[in-house]
Amino acid sequence: MAVMVLMALTACKNSVKGPAEATDLPRTETPDSVAKAMDAFFEQAAHDSMDIHSVMIVRDGSVVYSRWQSEGADTVPHVLHSVSKTFTATAVGLAIADGKMSLTDKVIDFFPDKLPAEVSDHLKKMTVRHLLTMTCGHDTEPTGIRGEGADWVKAFLEHPVVHEPGTFYLYNSLGTYMLSAIVQQVTGQKVVDYLDTRLFQPLHIDKPKWEESPQGINTGGWGLYLKTEDLAKMGQLLLQKGEWNGKQLIPAEWVAEMSKKQVDSINPGTRLEEAESKGMTPETSDWMQGYGYQMWRCRPGCFRADGARGQYIIVVPDRNAVIAITSDVADLQGELNLVWSHILSVL
DSSP: OHHHHHHHHHHHHTSOOSSOOTTSOOBOOOOHHHHHHHHHHHHHHHHTTOEEEEEEEEETTEEEEEEEOTTOOTTSOEEOGGGHHHHHHHHHHHHHHTTSOOTTOBGGGGOGGGOOSSOOHHHHHOBHHHHHTTOSOOSSOOOTTOSTTOOHHHHHHHSOOOSOTTSOOOOOHHHHHHHHHHHHHHHSSOHHHHHIIIIITTTTOOOOOBOBOTTSOBOSSSOBEEOHHHHHHHHHHHHTTTEETTEESSOHHHHHHHHSOOBOOOOTTOOGGGTTTTTOOTTTOTTSSOBOSSOEEOTTSOEEEEETTTEEEEEEGGGTEEEEEEEEOSOHHHHHHHIIIIIGGGO
């Protein structure tokens, strides 16, 4: 009898849950095609030594599949790494909609007391949009935040702006921190607080943990923790163009701008001119499909929030579907390849 109970509990954890609470996404029975595809997905992931922690699939607004394993747990928030960036960009869009800032605002205007002794012409031209698109003009990512008690805004502004903003793509997490600092400057709230009433509460997401700099500013580009279902809810909100239960939480126009290609892109830590020498091509790389506002385009024509070690919110508009994944994986392209080959075909 005890064995039967244990088996039942395990099955509940690794498949679709029972009747959903009002705060959860709706549930529906897992189609056989999805169940078989996911068995193959996890079997291949294990063969390739990919440590997948959770997968949740939402189709037509209902969860059709969910599974937690390894270090994943349905009730425990997971580190998101750069998926955090998408939430920071959402806060920027809301602040713009509130009339508190604009895409063309100059970055230096927000921090007149933290500027270097000499402000270069390139730094003067840097705007909010350049931060959003990772085209702020830095040739390398700033590293001045590593010292204890360092002022992260000052470190960013002191870093040489080698290229004219808007002309050079470089993945830049501290640029996202600057967006967080700007939102806090214009709203008087940390990003996590600003999003609480505007986003988290309407989605029934418990106010999450979000790491901060020594100056008490949410890190923006990383450091957010959410549960897998929270990621799925965010993906569903983006799929619905910012609308939730009849209320427009995010302007539809902002969702469109976030999710479309704004600039050419390349894997974090790589430069566009290095792509060919590293064997990267638009045909094989999901990091060369274009970058929006803190979101990536994908080869199958969908878009995603993307974090180190394989954290994903994948939105598939033409299938009316969302895929949320947490993991600890080194081969991120390999993980996405498994999604395209095993999951996308059955949505």
